[in-house]
Amino acid sequence: MSEDILVVKPSLPPYEEYIEEIKDIWDTGIMTHTGPKHVELQAKLEKYLEVDHVELFANGHLAMELGLNAFGFKPGSEVITTPFTFASTTQAILRNGLVPVFCDIREDDFTIDVDKIEELINYRTVAILPVHVYGNICDVKKIQEIADKHGLKVLYDGAHAFAEKYDGVNVSNFGDMTMFSFHATKVFNTVEGGCLTFKDESYKQKLIGLRQFGQIIHTDSVPYIGTNAKLTEIHAAMGLCNLRHVDEYLEKRKEVVNCYRKMLSDTKGIRLSIIQENVSANYAYFPIVVEEAETGVTREMVEQALLKEGIFSRRYFYPLTCDFECCAASRVHIDVPVARHASERVLALPCYSDLKVSDVERICNVILNTVKKNG
Ligand SMILES: Cc1ncc(COP(=O)(O)O)c(C=O)c1O
Known part of the structure; x- marks a missing residue:
């Protein structure tokens, strides 16, 4: 009798390597709040993904939800996206009080049909949220052209696209931001986790604040309604091990x-x-x-x-x-x-x-x- 074959299975580092990686957490007692493992993983991902900025989050969904939030759109504004995706993409829009406008996809690679985007744009449209489905990369050049022409932001759902390059450029560099999921079943995992990549440094402080209850870190100022989306040291340690492999x-x-x-x-x-x-x-x-x-x-x-x-x-x-x-x-x-x-x-x-x-x-x-x- 052959063994069952599951549809997904996590990639895990050697057990001893992970145990070694988390040992010093017992010495320092630092388990969360942008600890040393978080900082190290962030720096290593910036290098690996060849992008200026990475911010880490508790999961990919919260990264995407807070990325959209950081743009500061008026509630009721419209975001063009696709419905051939995981619940997270659409719910990130809805949970921001924004309206998803569904564009069709291309038959051959399942990504947004760029020839159908412009007909959906009106005065309420503020952004495009395309998905790199199964790791198939969207037509990033055409999407940027449309976004520039109409003054729209672009946030890519790159949950499936970790480590990929398009015309030799790491996909973390396209649009205003890209989200990657580090869920246990993804190409690279931190058990649960995710990140946003971006080039514009002005998003950084806001994202860090949103990740921690809207607070400006090390101050008493709480200018945003945020949430708790911090990546723990235990999760960051898994990321450090998996990144080696x-x-x-x-x-x-x-x-x-x-x-x-x-x-x-x-x-x-x-x-x-x-x-x-x-x-x-x-x-x-x-x-x-x-x-x-x-x-x-x-x-x-x-x-x-x-x-x-x-x-x-x-x-x-x-x-x-x-x-x-x-x-x-x-x-x-x-x-x-x-x-x-x-x-x-x-x-x-x-x-x-x-x-x-x-x-x-x-x-x-x-x-x-x-x-x-x-x-
Ligand atoms: C396309 C897509 N978007 C978003 C997500 C959400 O990522 P996470 O599970 O890390 O919250 C997933 C996760 O499976 C996904 O497949």
Whole structure:
């Protein structure tokens, strides 16, 4: 009997390395509040991500929510985004009292369709919040052109895009800010955690304040309504260990994804994401789109066939965030046929650094047999 295969699994450093890393926390007693590990991780990430400024947060969601907050938009202002994403992207907008305006996505890489952005802009529009879906990078040049023309801010949801480069430039440098998630299942993790990257230093003090109850640190002044979004030393320590190994994790993921591509390319009824030639990828996810019109085989049939063999997959992203009940009162514009098509057919296959190539072959064989048997 083969072992179950999970859809995601965290990349972990050697146990002894982590224990060694947290030892001095017992000596110093410093566990949070921008301690030495936080400061070290921040500096090392600025170097690794080749960006001027990194601020760390308790998770990627709070980083994004506070990043939007730092722009200081008037409540009720509109933010153009996509609904083919995780709940966090849309909820970061809603929790700021802003209105998400949903733009459709491109069929080939699932990122925002830049040709449909301008028709959604009006006098209430203040920002664009695009998502680098599965590590596919948005058309950052065109987005910046539109933002400059209309005086809009750009905050990228880069939860999936850690360590990637676009035309040789680290993606942390695009837009006004980029958020990365350091959740346990991401390419680089601090268990829970996240960051914002940016070039404009003027955001720094406000973000630090927002992360700690709106207070200007080391003063009695509390000018903002903030929250508690500090990254602890225990989490920062995991980040320091994982950062030493992240390039190995990326290499192993590359092997996994290359094996998937080799086995599933040109399979009738199974569409793969395009390879973006100008992007150095991080192989964060491996989504397939099950086009039942070609073979009669649906996503659910593939999902069930895998499950029967103890293999877990995930409808990621489903449903579209614009269909969430919590969006009903506030959403604007939901004519998103391409996103809807993708959401009803996409299946994310197991993808993590410790996934064995023999397991990838097992997964692909189940898919190929299902399509052939029924197609
Ligand atoms: C696209 C996207 N945005 C935002 C987030 C939120 O990140 P976090 O889980 O670190 O809060 C995630 C997390 O999975 C995500 O996939």
